[in-house]
Amino acid sequence: MPDIVRMQPLVRSRLDRSKFCSFDVEAIDGSTQPLIHQEARFLLINKGEGSIVIQGVRYALRPGAFVAILPWEITEVTEVLSPLQYYLLIYHFDGVNRLIKSFYNADNEPIDIIRMLTNSPVVYCDKYQTERVRECFLTLRDEVGVESTLTEGEAQPLSSVHVMNQLVELMVLYMRIGKNTSPIFGKKHLPVDKSEIFRYIYTHLNEKLTLKTLSHLFYMSESSISLYITQMTGLSFFDLLNEMRVGKTANFLLYTDLTLEELAEIMGYVDASHISKVFSARIGMKMSEYRKTYQKVNEICKFSESRDAYALVAFIYRHYAEELSAQKVAERFHISSTELNRTLMYQVEQNFEDFLNFVRVNRACELLLTTDRTVMEIALEVGYHNSKTLTRNFLKQKVMTPGDFRKRITLQQTKNPL
Incomplete structure (x- = not known):
């Protein structure tokens, strides 16, 4: 039985769950183990060369590579020819996706962000494009701080609005760079990998998902899909389903005032009682308590003595x-x-x-x-x-x-x- 694949935590910031995104600078000098990402990520490679496998497909990493990782995708850095240094943004993908489609798309242009990022998870910027993308990353750094050094961003009026605008701009830049540099941007040209199962489940959480449904979609037996999920995550199909739903529910609690009944309907639960029971079992606190705890706190208290x-x-x-x-x-x-x-x-x-x-x-x-x-x-x-x-x-x-x-x-x- 293969080793269970590690899951990245379901948080954008380990300091503040309510953050819409976090910024960091990371460096690696060797290959990594496979990772399942529960939150979306943007990476901008600044230095070094190597290779990354995303959903079973290999992509080159070099300065100017702009990487988009969606929730529940599996990645692995398989080769580092020279040490890699990159900017990392972890952000609330569902929020950005809804924001673009609801408020920014005045012309009602058909936009399938998930498909574009799924089929083209890496684009390559020229010198001018790299500087534009880097400017967005650094602007976000100034707003939200640097995660690994515990540096806070400077308090500014309408900071959350500015953060969301910058994330939307990054998304627009990503799609434009991809379209202008690759004739096949956003088009699937490779066989479907088994790891797509996780992303399919995540993007259809409000539906009545069964192993039988997945079996028809991925041309695998129900037992094979069940075994694959357990081997990769250590969770059963239904436990994984609840894990994903709880993650999405947590974001709704932070960024909306939807009632439990409304959330149950949106997330595919039987009723408010069901969603409350599952959430409490997974997170360890009631939904109302979670919402109260992690919403933004205006006053910041300091310790007077160590x-x-x-x-x-x-x-x-x-x-x-x-x-x-x-x-x-x-x-x-x-x-x-x-x-x-x-x-x-x-x-x-x-x-x-x-x-x-x-x-x-x-x-x-x-x-x-x-x-x-x-x-x-x-x-x-x-x-x-x-x-x-x-x-x-x-x-x-x-x-x-x-x-x-x-x-x-x-x-x-x-x-x-x-």
């Missing part, structure tokens, strides 16, 4: 098994949820949810090796509501299930006693 930051880390570490949420912990320490995440990033290089899950999963590892309790019992003891939530977070951190962890570590200890 000992408060250590007290915050200690509190989470000692109370991980309790019903904790970013909002509750932030209120306890009289700060905003954004400042809570910023403080944790400085102290432990993780935001609240990542750190809490890190502590819980590590404690679960101890219990798996030192007790004979079931996965469900361990899940409840470390603070999760069910075994699925533990398994989902375990997969993200350890890239294996709790059951596999217990078997593999036990086998290693038996063969190599210390």
